[in-house]
Amino acid sequence: MRCPDCGKVYWRGAHSGRLEGIVRAARRLTAVALVSVVLVAGLAGCTDSGSEEEPSPTRSQEVSPFTGLPARAAPVLAVKVDNVPPARPHTGLGAADLVYVEQVEGGATRLLAVLSSRLPSVLGPVRSARESDIELLEQFGRPALAYSGAQSALRPVLEKSPVLAVPPGKAPDAYFRGGDRPAPHNLYVRPARALAAAPDASRAAGIGFRFGAAPEGGRRVTEETVRYPAARYGFTWSAEAGRWLVSMDGTPARTTDGGRDGAATVVVQRITIRDSTLKDKLGSVSPYSETVGSGTALVLRDGKAYDARWSRSDAESGTDFTTPSGDPLNFARGPVWVLLTGD
Structure with missing residues (x-):
């Protein structure tokens, strides 16, 4: 065998004390190096479990403006x-x-x-459009x-x-x-085929939303209820x-294909809801939700x-x-x- 220090060839026993010291030192150094690697790797992957802010996408990634x-x-x-x-539970929502x-x-x-990032194979049930959809969607x-x-009076306006x-x-x-429920609550759409019929549809672009760290302040809340004249929505924070x-x-809102409905951000946008000039087939006046203008809102995020x-x-x-x-x-x-609610 060859001594790693002096380079001489030796038989068992020769230089043994010195060689064993060198080997022990090398082992200590190796152990220290391994511990250092583990610590560095652990620190690199460490996150603050108490932080509420999600990691930001890197600059090289495309990010949805929605x-x-x-x-x-x-x-x-x-x-x-x-x-x-x-019409519940929904599919694809x-x-x-x-x-x-x-x-x-x-x-x-x-x-x-509104879909762009992902398209489910099926979404619905689908129902009829309203005049205020046009103003809302123009952004x-x-x-x-x-x-x-x-x-019938809305069709030329849509066109x-x-x-x-x-x-x-x-x-x-x-x-x-679909055969799961009676008409008119059983009409479904295949989103990919619907988009194929609208090849000139705009790609996703900014609509004013900003994403990032939460502002200072806010009130800790675990539940919020939003009421309409004939409907009620509840939002419960799940950490x-x-x-x-x-x-x-x-009743908890669930989908047939994806479990419980949920949102990272909920916006209760208080707007003016007035009568439109149109009526439904039963003679009821259709409400018009005004989404151009200004007003107050309540924003729910991160349990606040x-x-x-x-x-x-x-x-x-x-x-x-x-x-x-x-x-x-x-x-x-x-x-x-x-949620577009009356002010």
Whole structure:
């Protein structure tokens, strides 16, 4: 054998004391090095479990302007979703980047799901569009809109608007009737086929939302209830899920394909809801939700509630949300629900 110190060849016993010392020293150094590597690796992967802020996407990643999460820029599809009790549970709603809650006739509500980052194979049930959908959707550029029908007086208005209407008559292969419930609560859309019928649909772009660290202050809350004349929404904070879990009319809202509905940010946007000039087939006046203008809002994120203000200068512009002092109010990264409620 060869001594690692002097280089001489030796038999067992020669230089043994010196060699054993060298070996012991080498082992100590190796052990220290291994401990150092483990510590460095642990520190590199360490996160503060008490931090509420999600990691920011890297600069090289494309980020959705609707959720603040990594996503490729893709066309925007809005789907008008039925929301009376016989229409629940929904299918595909968990894939939506944004969900708007709008008041309709009789004080009931419908949902407007906005998708771009992800497309479920099926979404629904689908129902008819309303006049105020046009103003709300113009901030998205030229989005596609999937819906089941519209009042005859609304059809020419839709045709002249920037919104790309994709009802069953224009994309018959995108829709089907399910056998799980009675009509009219059983019409579903295949989003990919609906977008194929609107090849000029705008890709996702900024609509005024900002994502990042929460503002200072806020009030700790675990539950919030939002009431409409004939509907009620509940939001319960789940620290484990990092989401506000949704209930509708006192019942947990679930989807047939994705579990419990939830949102990283919930916005209660107080607006003016007035009568439109249109009526439904039963003669009830359709409400019109004014989403251009300014007003107050309540923003829920990270288990806290923040007073806010919103402003939107015109239909082509996005909606800005600020603190009462005028600073931009960041949303938490993830799906956003916006409830348009009367002021």
